[in-house]
Amino acid sequence: MSADKPPRPVIAIVGPTASGKSTLGITVALRLNGEIINCDSVQVYKGIQIATAKVPAEERQGIPHHLIDFVSPEINYT
Incomplete structure (x- = not known):
């Protein structure tokens, strides 16, 4: 973090499945020039697309997404 810039706020979007959190x-x-850090316990795993409702790469609109497809399902990750 640079001493020249104040820290940017973190905005947490939480809610039930299929409530529009990703959109x-x-x-x-897009409005705040931000990035998305995924906190879903299953979306972190590579290769599990349908059961997790991951936003497809082409729908992410160039926004950096972190911790999606991050670890192999064979690894015990907590």
Whole structure:
């Protein structure tokens, strides 16, 4: 973190499955020039697409997404 710039706020978007969190996150990130840090316990795993409702890469609109497809399902990750 640079001493010249104040820290940027962290915005947490939480809610139940299929409530529009991903769409809202992308909208907010586009408006604020932000990035998305995934906190879903299953989306962190590579190769599990359908059961996790991951936002496809082509729908991420160039917004950096972190901790999606991060670790192999064979690894015990907590």
